[in-house]
Amino acid sequence: MLRQIINVLLIFSVSINWAQKTSQDYEQELKAQSNSIQSLRDEIEATKKRIQSENRKEKSSARRVNNLSEEISLLQRLMKEIDKEEKLLVADVARIGKQITKSEIELDSLRIRYASRLARMYKKGQLSNLEKIFSSTSWRQTVYRAKYLKIISGLDQKTHDTIRSLLVEIGKQKLNLETALRKKRRLKRDREVTLAEVRNKKRKEQRELTKIRRSQKELITFLSEKQAGVQQLESIIAKIRKDFTRFEREDRIRRQQMALKAKEFPKLKGQLAWPAEGRVITKFGRQWNPKLKTTTENPGIDIKGKPGSEVRTVLGGIVTTITFIRGYGTTIIIDHGNGFYTVYSHVTNLETNEDSEVQGGDVIAYMGDSGSINGSQLHFEVWGQGKKLNPENWLLKK
Numbered sequence: 001m002l003r004q005i006i007n008v009l010l011i012f013s014v015s016i017n018w019a020q021k022t023s024q025d026y027e028q029e030l031k032a033q034s035n036s037i038q039s040l041r042d043e044i045e046a047t048k049k050r051i052q053s054e055n056r057k058e059k060s061s062a063r064r065v066n067n068l069s070e071e072i073s074l075l076q077r078l079m080k081e082i083d084k085e086e087k088l089l090v091a092d093v094a095r096i097g098k099q100i101t102k103s104e105i106e107l108d109s110l111r112i113r114y115a116s117r118l119a120r121m122y123k124k125g126q127l128s129n130l131e132k133i134f135s136s137t138s139w140r141q142t143v144y145r146a147k148y149l150k151i152i153s154g155l156d157q158k159t160h161d162t163i164r165s166l167l168v169e170i171g172k173q174k175l176n177l178e179t180a181l182r183k184k185r186r187l188k189r190d191r192e193v194t195l196a197e198v199r200n201k202k203r204k205e206q207r208e209l210t211k212i213r214r215s216q217k218e219l220i221t222f223l224s225e226k227q228a229g230v231q232q233l234e235s236i237i238a239k240i241r242k243d244f245t246r247f248e249r250e251d252r253i254r255r256q257q258m259a260l261k262a263k264e265f266p267k268l269k270g271q272l273a274w275p276a277e278g279r280v281i282t283k284f285g286r287q288w289n290p291k292l293k294t295t296t297e298n299p300g301i302d303i304k305g306k307p308g309s310e311v312r313t314v315l316g317g318i319v320t321t322i323t324f325i326r327g328y329g330t331t332i333i334i335d336h337g338n339g340f341y342t343v344y345s346h347v348t349n350l351e352t353n354e355d356s357e358v359q360g361g362d363v364i365a366y367m368g369d370s371g372s373i374n375g376s377q378l379h380f381e382v383w384g385q386g387k388k389l390n391p392e393n394w395l396l397k398k
Contacts, residue, residue: 030092033085040078047074061215062222065208066326068201069371073330073348075198077322080350082191089184096177103170212373216291222373223289223296226327229371230299233325237341237383240320240333249318253337256316256357265315265340266384272314272394273360275344276367276378278305284390299388300343300381307376309367311347314395316359319352328379329371332364343381346372 051067212218240246257264282302286295317336325331328345332352335341348368352358369376382389 030085030088033081033088037078037081037085040074040081044071044074044078047071060221061208061211061218062225065205065212065222065373066225066371068205068208069329070324070326072198072201072205073324073370075194075201076330076348077350079191079194079198082187082194086184086187086191089180089187093177093180093184096173096180100170100173100177103173107167107170209373219291219373220294222327223294227296229325229327230297233299233328233331233343233381236321236323236325236333238386240335240341241339241386246335249320249335250337252357253317253335256359257337260316260359262316262360264338265336266338268315269394271396273312274303274395274398275314275342275380276303276305276311277309278303278367278378280304280392281374281377284388284392300345300379301391302374303367303378303380304374305367305376305378307367307369308349309376310363311344311365311367311378313358313360313362313364314342316357317342319354319356319358319364322350322352322354325371327371329368330365334358334364339385341383343379343383345379345381346370346377 047070051071212222256262280301281304282298284298284301287298288295313334315336317334319332320335320341321331321333323331323333325345330347330350331343331345332347332350333341333343344365346368347365348370349366350364351366352362352364358364367376367378372379380391382391382394
């Protein structure tokens, strides 16, 4: 009996410690996710204010479509973060539910044991503790009985205290469950509101895109916006190359390559898998536009594909940047080490985060029309040692 009670108490102690550790882990994850959502909300508000200011001064459809694309990109990222938090909450609700069930089973077990012990004491009529000690036949038996009775008394008190602690713990767990469920319902409403906002802005974007396609003047303005986007991307790449954290990334990438027994980027010219299914509609380098009778520089290639088709990394590395670039929409930049980077633009429904480690073939996003006037496509670039390289020279020949 004594051993059984001790075992029950030990199991309860371990389970409570485990529950607290798990609860703290979930709280930290949820807090980090909530901070991430709040940061995105702040960015969306700041972007909206800037766009409203620009719209009062700027009347071109090209600028308006870029502004709408930027807002849509941020809202889609917000929806993704809301989904992540909701999944965390669902897991947390399930964890709390299991813990409540476990605690209630432990509570019932302790109550039964405690009640059974009290019933036996009542039925059999126990001698007083002093009577038991004085009735001992030897001083050794007296000492033993005194120690034993002290242990039993202590265990009874501990069992009583444990039952009380369990009742309090179950109450707290149920309150946490109710809070998590309320938050989950709120997140669902937030996602529905955000989705409605995205759909509304998408309709506006399509109307502005139609104006651009019909107007030569607007098309020229859009192309100038795209050139500004090229400069923006160049400055981002330059900043990444100068960033002191790249040394840490290089080390992480080397460890990843060693673990996967993967080759370094410079040794894989002509061997990289394509980042998406589709056909190349715009080649790398100087491009002649017969409609506008102008020449523009394409820093990568444009792959036309089905809307929502998968966009995959061509090689393992670390995601350094997820941002919106004018004329290119939502853009992901991956560092592959040795001064090589790949760029994926016009993407939607992101499946990765900044500073995440990715492997070759991982789905990082889906093909979209963010910042594009030609519908769903992927703009793909390869950079090496600060220079723009022809991606088709690095990809497998079709």
